[in-house]
Amino acid sequence: MDEAAARSKLFDLADDGPAAALGVGVRLGLFAALAGGSMSAAELARGLGADSGALEVLADALVAVGLLEKDAPLYANAEVTAACLVPGAAYLGDRVVTGRPRGAEARLLRAVREGPRPVPSAAVPLPRALSRALYRDAQVLGPRLAQSLDLARSRHLLDVGGGLGGYAAAFCEAYPELRATVVDLPSVVREGRRLAGPRLEFVEGDFLRDPLPRGCDVVLASDILHGQRPSDAARLVCVLHDALEPGGLLVLRDVLMERERTAPRWGALFSLTLLAGPGSRCYAEDEVRGWLAEAGFVDVREAVVDTEGWDPNRVLLATKG
Ligand SMILES: C[S@@+](CC[C@H](N)C(=O)[O-])C[C@H]1O[C@@H](n2cnc3c(N)ncnc32)[C@H](O)[C@@H]1O
DSSP, X not given: OOHHHHHHHHHHHHOOHHHHHHHHHHHHTHHHHGGGSOEEHHHHHHHHTOOHHHHHHHHHHHHHTTSEEEETTXXXXXXXXXXXXXXXXXXXXXXXXOSSOOHHHHHHHHHHHHOSOOOOSSOOOOOHHHHXXXXXXXXXXXXXXHHHSOOTTOOEEEEETOTTSHHHHHHHHHOTTOEEEEEEOHHHHHHHHHHOOTTEEEEEOOTTTSOOOOOEEEEEEESOGGGSOHHHHHHHHHHHHHHEEEEEEEEEEEOOBOXXXXXXXXXXXXXXXXXXXXXXXXXXXXXXXXXXXXXXXXXXXXXXXXXXXXXXXXXXXXXXX
């Protein structure tokens, strides 16, 4: 088995999202509520006493795993849930969900009932081991991403939420005239400085609260947007636009969902984790393109990056008009 297939299999096996979504759907009575016919997320939320936005994320994930169907904006039971998760002789709800909710299911249940937690007063850095794992990924993917772009005339890269600097280092390696500034939270920057070579500058800061370094002709935002709640995601795109010199290039690498946000499956499930954590979700390509246009970006196009199946994220390029 090649490495990309092994990664995908292990991520899939480690994903507790399908069980959590099923459990929360049963506990809320969502499948029973749909026994009478299809309903929108807002109608379901009203009837079940849940948060409407959060319920939509849950319902989209349930579509992704085949337990609901979606004909936007309406959701309906799929064959399997109509057969065994609505009240009746074949009801299996009490067998598939037992005891008190725990772990991912408990966190998701709370988020769907109450909505995302209050916004924390300061941005929360990733766990250190995850930061390091993303750095190792960047060492593999960074050179491929850099090769897929033409930055020969670019001079200064700003890597926003650049983590330990793996992408910035790969870009500088591929383009000898380029220098890079990485902005991230203090604990991440401290470790990044230890790993980095002389061409990387690290700046401690919160990209939504602090002014960003100016004079950059390329901005990279890799794996950042999905960590922001919708209003902050739109604001961040404006911040990235402001940070660029006129004519500068934004490189935005992230999960890009299809319009209905039920595919790709892993993105719909990842949204459950985000909902219960930072209160964000994966965004549809249309939403992201809308924010880019509103911020003043032009010539939005997708970069073709050959990662040999390693990276399920996609990359949009946009020019500051
Ligand atoms: C998922 S990681 C992505 C890291 C790197 N860009 C990559 O693609 O591997 C998100 C990064 O954004 C940083 N981050 C999150 N919120 C931030 C904020 N408000 N200001 C600055 N950095 C932030 C985190 O510390 C983390 O390093």
